[in-house]
Amino acid sequence: MDPWKGRDILSIRDFSRADIESVLEAARKAMPIAQGAKTSRSLDGKVLSAMFFEPSTRTRLSFESAMQRLGGRVIGFASPEGTSIQKGETLADTVRMVESYSDVIVLRHPQEGAARLAADFSSRPVINAGDGAGQHPTQTLQDLYTIWEGRGAIEGQTIALVGDLKYGRTVHSLAFALALFGAPLILVSPPELEMPWEIVEGLKETGIPLQATHRLEDVVRAADVLYVTRIQKERFPDPQEYSRVADSYRVDLPLLREAKKDLMIMHPLPRVAEIDPAVDATSHAAYFRQAFNGVPVRMALLEMVLGVRG
Amino acid sequence: MRELRVTPIKNGTVIDHIPSGMALKVLKILGIGGSVSSTVTVAMHVPSKAMGWKDIVKVEDRELSAKEVDKIALIAPNATVNVVRNYNVAEKHKVRMPDRAVGILRCANPNCITNLREPVESDFAVMGKDPVRLRCKYCDRILEDVAAAIV
Numbered sequence: 025m026d027p028w029k030g031r032d033i034l035s036i037r038d039f040s041r042a043d044i045e046s047v048l049e050a051a052r053k054a055m056p057i058a059q060g061a062k063t064s065r066s067l068d069g070k071v072l073s074a075m076f077f078e079p080s081t082r083t084r085l086s087f088e089s090a091m092q093r094l095g096g097r098v099i100g101f102a103s104p105e106g107t108s109i110q111k112g113e114t115l116a117d118t119v120r121m122v123e124s125y126s127d128v129i130v131l132r133h134p135q136e137g138a139a140r141l142a143a144d145f146s147s148r149p150v151i152n153a154g155d156g157a158g159q160h161p162t163q164t165l166q167d168l169y170t171i172w173e174g175r176g177a178i179e180g181q182t183i184a185l186v187g188d189l190k191y192g193r194t195v196h197s198l199a200f201a202l203a204l205f206g207a208p209l210i211l212v213s214p215p216e217l218e219m220p221w222e223i224v225e226g227l228k229e230t231g232i233p234l235q236a237t238h239r240l241e242d243v244v245r246a247a248d249v250l251y252v253t254r255i256q257k258e259r260f261p262d263p264q265e266y267s268r269v270a271d272s273y274r275v276d277l278p279l280l281r282e283a284k285k286d287l288m289i290m291h292p293l294p295r296v297a298e299i300d301p302a303v304d305a306t307s308h309a310a311y312f313r314q315a316f317n318g319v320p321v322r323m324a325l326l327e328m329v330l331g332v333r334g
Numbered sequence: 335m336r337e338l339r340v341t342p343i344k345n346g347t348v349i350d351h352i353p354s355g356m357a358l359k360v361l362k363i364l365g366i367g368g369s370v371s372s373t374v375t376v377a378m379h380v381p382s383k384a385m386g387w388k389d390i391v392k393v394e395d396r397e398l399s400a401k402e403v404d405k406i407a408l409i410a411p412n413a414t415v416n417v418v419r420n421y422n423v424a425e426k427h428k429v430r431m432p433d434r435a436v437g438i439l440r441c442a443n444p445n446c447i448t449n450l451r452e453p454v455e456s457d458f459a460v461m462g463k464d465p466v467r468l469r470c471k472y473c474d475r476i477l478e479d480v481a482a483a484i485v
Binding site for chain 2: 158
C-alpha cells in the first residue's frame with residue numbers, strides 16, 4: 025500500500041527523515057514541469073479546495089500553480105469575507121462541506137491547530153498551509169529543498185537562523201527538521217527574540233552542535249547558510265529600540281566580505297530591510313529561488329497525497 | 335493513644351499523598367466549592383514519611399469517576415485513592431498518569447483552535463510524567479501550568 029496516499033500534511037513533526045527525503049526526491053523530478061519546460065496531466069480531473077481564512081499571496085499562488093501545472097483544478101476562497109464562515113459556521117462544518125467538493129484540501133487559518141482539526145473532519149487529505157503562529161510544513165519542506173538542492177546535502181551544513189526566533193513560526197519547524205538531518209545550527213537573535221526554551225531543549229536532545237549568539241558578525245564566517253527572518257516592528261514597544269535592533273541584523277555587502285564564497289542566503293519573504301537589495305545580485309542570494317521552489321515541492325506533495333507518482 | 339487529627343469516615347473517598355499545597359486544586363477538580371451536602375475534610379501540610387509534607391482530602395458519601403481520578407493524577411501523580419465502605423477500605427489504588435488527557439484540560443494557548451466554538455474535545459499527549467509535561471495535539475504547545483488548565 026502507498027503510505028502517502030490520503031496522508032494529511034499537518035506538521036513537520038509528523039515527518040521522519042526518510043519521509044522528507046522522499047518529498048525532496050519527488051520535488052526534484054517535478055522541477056522541469058514546475059519550470060514549464062515539460063508538461064504533465066498527472067492530476068487531470070482532480071480538484072483542490074483552497075480554503076484561505078487569511079490572505080497569503082505566495083503560498084496560495086504556488087499551490088495554484090502546482091495544481092494547474094499538473095492538469096488539476098483549483099476552487100476556493102482567498103479570504104473569509106462573503107463566505108458562510110462570516111455567518112458563524114464552525115470550521116468543522118465548513119470542512120465537511122468542502123471535502124465533498126474536492127479531492128484535497130489546502131487550509132490556511134489564523135488559529136493554531138486548525139489544520140489538525142480540519143483533518144479530523146475530512147476523509148480527504150488536508151494540507152496545512154499555515155495555521156496562526158503554528159505549523160507551516162510546506163514552507164519548511166520548500167526551505168529544506170532549497171538547501172538540499174543548492175548545497176547537495178543538508179547533513180553537515182552549518183546553518184545560521186537569524187532574526188526573530190521567538191515568534192517566527194517558520195524557524196521553529198525548520199530548526200526541528202534540520203536537526204533530523206544532523207545539521208549544526210547557530211541561533212542568532214536579539215535577546216528579546218530568542219528561540220523559546222522548549223524548542224531549544226528539543227534541539228539539544230537531538231545531539232546536534234548548537235550555538236546561540238546575539239551578534240550576526242560573529243557567525244557569518246562559519247555559516248554555510250544564513251536563513252534570515254523578518255524582525256517585526258510591533259514586537260518592540262520603543263521604535264528607537266526597533267531601529268537599533270533591525271540595523272544590527274541587516275545583511276549587506278560589508279558583512280558578507282567575511283563570508284564563505286559559497287554562502288547561501290535564504291529568506292521566507294516578504295523581506296523589509298533585513299537584506300540589502302545590493303545582495304540580490306550576488307551569488308549568495310537564494311531567496312527568490314527559494315520562493316520558486318514552493319512550486320515543485322507542492323507539486324510533489326499533491327501527487328503523493330493523491331496517490332499519483334509523477 | 336495518639337489523637338487523630340482527622341476522624342475515620344463511614345462511606346466515601348480518601349485521597350492521600352497529595353503534594354503539599356495541592357489540596358484546594360483537588361477540591362476544584364471534584365467541584366467542591368462553597369456549598370456541600372456531605373462532610374469534606376481537608377488536611378494540609380501534614381507530616382509524611384515518604385513525601386516530607388502532604389495534603390489529604392476526605393469526601394464522605396462519594397466515590398470518584400475515572401475522569402476525576404485522571405484529572406487528579408495530572409496534579410498529584412503519587413496520590414492514592416482509598417474507597418471507604420462501612421468504615422473499611424474497600425479499594426485502595428495509586429492514581430495512574432494517563433498517556434493522553436482528553437477533554438479534561440483547556441489549552442492555555444488562547445489562539446488554539448480548541449478554544450473556539452468547535453465540536454472537539456481538547457487532547458493532550460503526556461510527554462513526561464515527572465515533571466508532568468503535556469503537548470496539545472492541535473496546536474503543539476507545551477502546557478506549563480497543568481493545575482490551572484483543568485476544566
